[in-house]
Amino acid sequence: MSRSVRTRPEGSGQALSEAYDTALLDLDGVVYAGGSAIVHAVESLATAREGGMRLAYVTNNALRTPDVVAAHLTELGIPAEAGDVITSAQAVARLVAEQVPQGARVLVIGGEGLRVALRERGLVPVESADDDPVAVVQGYGGPELPWGRFAEASYAVARGLPWFASNTDLTIPSGRGIAPGNGAAVEVVRIATGAEPQVAGKPLPPMHRETILRTGAERPLVVGDRLDTDIEGAFNGEVDSLLVLTGVTDGARLLTAPPRHRPTYVDADLRGMLTGQPEVVGAGEGFRCGGWTATAGTGELELEGAGGALDGLRALCAAAWTAAGEGACELDGGKALARLGW
Numbered sequence: 001m002s003r004s005v006r007t008r009p010e011g012s013g014q015a016l017s018e019a020y021d022t023a024l025l026d027l028d029g030v031v032y033a034g035g036s037a038i039v040h041a042v043e044s045l046a047t048a049r050e051g052g053m054r055l056a057y058v059t060n061n062a063l064r065t066p067d068v069v070a071a072h073l074t075e076l077g078i079p080a081e082a083g084d085v086i087t088s089a090q091a092v093a094r095l096v097a098e099q100v101p102q103g104a105r106v107l108v109i110g111g112e113g114l115r116v117a118l119r120e121r122g123l124v125p126v127e128s129a130d131d132d133p134v135a136v137v138q139g140y141g142g143p144e145l146p147w148g149r150f151a152e153a154s155y156a157v158a159r160g161l162p163w164f165a166s167n168t169d170l171t172i173p174s175g176r177g178i179a180p181g182n183g184a185a186v187e188v189v190r191i192a193t194g195a196e197p198q199v200a201g202k203p204l205p206p207m208h209r210e211t212i213l214r215t216g217a218e219r220p221l222v223v224g225d226r227l228d229t230d231i232e233g234a235f236n237g238e239v240d241s242l243l244v245l246t247g248v249t250d251g252a253r254l255l256t257a258p259p260r261h262r263p264t265y266v267d268a269d270l271r272g273m274l275t276g277q278p279e280v281v282g283a284g285e286g287f288r289c290g291g292w293t294a295t296a297g298t299g300e301l302e303l304e305g306a307g308g309a310l311d312g313l314r315a316l317c318a319a320a321w322t323a324a325g326e327g328a329c330e331l332d333g334g335k336a337l338a339r340l341g342w
């Protein structure tokens with residue numbers, strides 16, 4: 001819970017599922033990838049829940065409603081209800097509702113998730129800049145969103161209406177590759193108008209606030225795969241975080257993380273929620289974890305010893321982050337990571 005510069009992953013004598021009361025879980029790359037559950041996710045989440053941990057699913061994707069996300073999770077073998085799902089559509093709807101009169105009309109560029117979230121806040125979604133909206137809100141609309149919707153948003157924003165975006169993820173993973181995300185769509189309107197939207201999604205505070213308000217978490221643990229959304233969002237909210245390596249982050253990216261992207265804990269997958277975390281000990285002369293010792297050498301990170309690959313990575317994080325201080329580590333970690341099989 002500290003904003004001081006993190007220079008190593010922390011240890012925990014207790015299982016994380018006992019040390020924290022609520023897991024704020026990212027979905028893609030953590031719980032599922034495309035249509036399938038990530039390895040060990042189903043049984044790890046079941047065990048954490050049985051142990052009394054509250055599970056909440058936090059997604060920047062504003063397209064799907066919480067009902068649809070919960071049904072998808074349940075189908076994958078992870079029983080969830082709509083109230084367990086928090087979306088950036090809900091976070092942006094609260095942000096809009098705080099700034100416009102109750103019952104106001106809001107021009108929506110996006111999908112059903114956004115419309116439902118606005119109605120939940122007593123706002124009236126409309127489809128045209130000529131329907132007398134008092135604000136514009138933009139969320140991911142899926143691949144079928146017509147280009148004319150961006151024109152509609154641009155007309156309204158150019159008239160001076162406040163403009164909101166659910167999130168600004170530039171890309172969205174699909175089964176066939178990387179597709180443009182809502183951030184790319186927001187750029188279209190930004191280029192056309194020169195205006196700046198207010199943004200709700202991870203890593204920004206409105207999304208974190210929405211999550212805490214809806215879950216009532218007292219000791220939350222953010223669990224994510226992405227440094228610049230999940231982990232930075234936890235940093236901004238001053239909450240501890242667990243990075244799992246089942247998604248977009250690899251060892252090399254983790255070693256070069258600046259302070260706001262450094263997680264509290266690192267583990268391979270969601271089984272890491274159920275165990276304690278080993279401590280990294282030592283300092284400049286050598287950071288030790290398990291059987292490994294990592295040091296910052298001349299121009300590169302050095303690793304000696306043997307043992308589990310994750311312990312080696314934790315030791316390397318300590319050497320890299322300490323050497324980098326408030327910046328990003330510039331030492332080459334390639335050889336050390338290769339020893340660990342990365």
Ligand SMILES: [Mg+2]
Nearest residue numbers: 026028029225
């Ligand atoms: Mg993710």
